[in-house]
Amino acid sequence: xxxxxxxxxxxxxxxxxxxxxxxxxxxxxxxxxxxxxxxxxxxxxxxxxxxxxxxxxxxxxxxxxxxxxxxxxxxxxxxxxxxxxxxxxxxxxxxxxxxxxxxxxxxxxxxxx
Amino acid sequence: xxxxxxxxxxxxxxxxxxxxxxxxxxxxxxxxxxxxxxxxxxxxxxxxxxxxxxxxxxxxxxxxxxxxxxxxxxxxxxxxxxxxxxxxxxxxxxxxxxxxxxxxxxxxxxxxxxxx
Numbered sequence: 001x002x003x004x005x006x007x008x009x010x011x012x013x014x015x016x017x018x019x020x021x022x023x024x025x026x027x028x029x030x031x032x033x034x035x036x037x038x039x040x041x042x043x044x045x046x047x048x049x050x051x052x053x054x055x056x057x058x059x060x061x062x063x064x065x066x067x068x069x070x071x072x073x074x075x076x077x078x079x080x081x082x083x084x085x086x087x088x089x090x091x092x093x094x095x096x097x098x099x100x101x102x103x104x105x106x107x108x109x110x111x112x113x
Numbered sequence: 114x115x116x117x118x119x120x121x122x123x124x125x126x127x128x129x130x131x132x133x134x135x136x137x138x139x140x141x142x143x144x145x146x147x148x149x150x151x152x153x154x155x156x157x158x159x160x161x162x163x164x165x166x167x168x169x170x171x172x173x174x175x176x177x178x179x180x181x182x183x184x185x186x187x188x189x190x191x192x193x194x195x196x197x198x199x200x201x202x203x204x205x206x207x208x209x210x211x212x213x214x215x216x217x218x219x220x221x222x223x224x225x226x227x228x229x
Contacts, residue, residue, distance in 0.1 A: 032216055043117075043203055044156070044220040051216050090155050094216070099169045100146065101205075101218060103155030 002027045004091045006104035014112050019063075019078040021107050023091030026072065032094040033074045034101065035065055039087045047089075050074060061085070086111045115140050117206050117221035125227045126194050134189040134224045138206030145187040146218060147179060150201040162187050163209060191226075199228045 007022040025031055032051050036044040048059025055067045065076045074091060088108050092101040118137045126132050138145050144163045148156035158171035162181035181187045185206075191198055202225075205218040 034217075036220075041225075043222040044205075046217055046219070049216060092155075095158075097169060098216075099161050100158035100171060101148075101156070102158070105155050106153075 002029075002031065002093045002095050002102050004033075004093050004102060004104040006089075006091050006107050008107055009105065010108045010110070012110040012112065013081045015083055016080050019076070019081045019085065019109065021076040021089050021091075021109065023065075023074045023076065023104060024072050025074060025091075025093050027093060029096055032098070033065075033067065034092045035059065035063070035074075035076050036090045036092060036103075037087050038090065038106075044090065047076070081109075081111045083111050083113065085109060117204055117219050119202075119204050119221040119224050121224060122222070123225045123227075125229060127229055128194055128196060130194050131190065131192045132194060132226060134191075134202050134204075134226070135186065136189070136204030136206075136221060137186045138204075139219045142206035142208045142219070143185050143210050144207045145181060145185065146205045146207070147187070147189050148203040148205065149173070150203055150223070152200070156203055159189070194228045196228050199226060201225050 003026045005024045034049045035047040048057045050067045058064045063078045088106045090106045091104045120135045146161040147159040150156040160170040161168050165181045176192045178190045201223040203223045204221045207218045208215040
């Protein structure tokens with residue numbers, strides 16, 4: 001069965017520092033992977049997706065993620081954090097039927113000045 | 114381009130009552146999925162509607178039911194509310210018809226349900 005594990009429930013960085021949010025997946029079929037961001041009291045916004053094309057995926061707001069099959073990872077990065085990046089980030093994978101998203105428990109990103 | 118909309122924004126109910134939440138999909142989308150997000154957790158899949166039928170269901174009891182209308186909008190109904198049903202309920206829409214399958218699910222702002 002498909003699943004994702006987000007390592008680290010809370011990540012703190014300084015403004016301008018590298019952001020690295022970790023996600024490992026488990027999948028019995030080639031996975032479709034996603035990163036979503038959730039700001040306080042809001043819904044989820046799609047940051048980027050991997051659907052078996054390029055392994056390095058660029059998303060919105062300067063974020064990118066690299067699909068590494070050998071490591072079963074899909075880590076999210078951003079070279080330079082902004083205060084506005086402070087939010088909850090979720091990694092997700094489609095279930096085998098391709099209908100439901102299975103989410104990780106989320107990582108809270110804090111950015112200090 | 115209208116995104117996914119949900120109503121109401123907030124709702125307070127008492128244990129044992131019934132509640133109906135509503136969702137209008139993003140313009141052009143035909144598939145609606147519902148998720149429950151408990152505080153501090155990731156969203157959990159409840160069910161998905163396509164062509165006015167429930168296509169797949171997550172691990173939720175029959176107290177949770179839904180409906181999809183011909184205009185693709187959807188309702189989520191929860192009967193006999195429990196304290197544990199307090200959560201943010203998210204609706205997501207996507208596109209499948211005419212071979213134009215899109216892997217993206219677009220989420221609405223959610224309905225915050227509090228059961229007392």
